[in-house]
Amino acid sequence: MAxxxxxxxxxxxxxxxxxxxxxxKEPWDGVRNYQARxxxxxxxxxDQALFYHSNTEVPGIVGIMEVASExxxxxxxxxxxxxxxxxxxxxxxxxxxxxxxxxxRHTARTISLAELKDDAKxxxxxxxxxxxxxxxxxxxxxxxxxxxxxxxxxPKA
DNA sequence: GCCAACGTTGGC
DNA sequence: GCCAACGTTGGC
Numbered sequence: 001m002a003x004x005x006x007x008x009x010x011x012x013x014x015x016x017x018x019x020x021x022x023x024x025k026e027p028w029d030g031v032r033n034y035q036a037r038x039x040x041x042x043x044x045x046x047d048q049a050l051f052y053h054s055n056t057e058v059p060g061i062v063g064i065m066e067v068a069s070e071x072x073x074x075x076x077x078x079x080x081x082x083x084x085x086x087x088x089x090x091x092x093x094x095x096x097x098x099x100x101x102x103x104x105r106h107t108a109r110t111i112s113l114a115e116l117k118d119d120a121k122x123x124x125x126x127x128x129x130x131x132x133x134x135x136x137x138x139x140x141x142x143x144x145x146x147x148x149x150x151x152x153x154x155p156k157a
Numbered sequence: 158g159c160c161a162a163c164g165t166t167g168g169c
Numbered sequence: 170g171c172c173a174a175c176g177t178t179g180g181c
Contacts, residue, residue, distance in 0.1 A: 011167085033176075055167050113168080131174045133166045 005139040006039065006049035007061070007127060008101075017051045017063035017106055025068055025102040029076045030084040032096060036136035041071045043099045050139065050147065052127070053110075060112035061147065069100035107151050121146060 008028065010016070020026055031037055044067060051063040073094035076084040089095035117128045126137040139147070 009167090035176095059168070133175065135166085 001044065004042070004044065004047045005141060005144040006043065006047060006067075007052055007137050007139050008049050008065075009052045009054040009135045011055045012053045013056070016053065017103075020051065020063070020065060020101065020103045021106070023103075025100055027069075027074075027100045028098045029074050031074070031098065031136060032084060032086065033135065036134055037095075037097055039136045039138060040099055041097050043067045043071060045070065048104070048144070049101065050144075054135075058110055058112050060110045060115070061107055062110050063106045064104040065101040066104050067099050068102040071097045071099050074098045107148075109151065111147065111150050115150070119150075 012018075015026070028040070031040060047067040049065050049067065050061045051065055053059055053062050073091070074084070074089075074096040076082045077086045077089035077094065077096045078091055079085055084096075086095060113128070116122050116125065122128055122143070125139075125143055126132055126134065
């Protein structure tokens with residue numbers, strides 16, 4: 001299958017692009033939403049993803065990372081002491097999955113949510129659709145190219 | 158299977 | 170901190 005593109009949200013207070021750069025590679029654990037889970041399960045090594053900072057002063061795209069593992073069961077779901085523990089996820093039949101991501105690079109600038117919302121070309125982009133709270137979403141090849149084109153433009157004043 | 162109550166997300 | 174939007178849970 002061809003390479004796929006994604007966008008993943010993280011709160012920088014929890015885990016930021018700088019954290020990813022420091023650790024190089026990170027298992028994307030704690031996803032507890034079925035739709036997001038299904039996207040994680042369909043990822044393949046080499047897929048590229050935008051790193052998005054949510055719930056912060058200037059929410060937006062801040063970097064690029066790459067899928068670095070096959071999807072595997074999220075071990076946190078089995079750990080009673082973990083806040084992502086889910087008693088309904090059985091190790092024999094795991095409910096939650098994750099992949100590992102490796103750091104690729106920061107974007108040259110933060111491509112802010114406000115800017116993306118303003119962009120008529122991105123009407124169909126799931127991120128800017130009203131009420132969307134998915135933390136993992138697909139990005140089309142065309143959107144990927146367009147978004148990285150924005151990186152080199154100066155943000156609107 | 159319906160739906161109200163509740164919890165979470167995330168922009169502002 | 171507020172609150173709108175949405176997902177999940179659980180009683181019936």
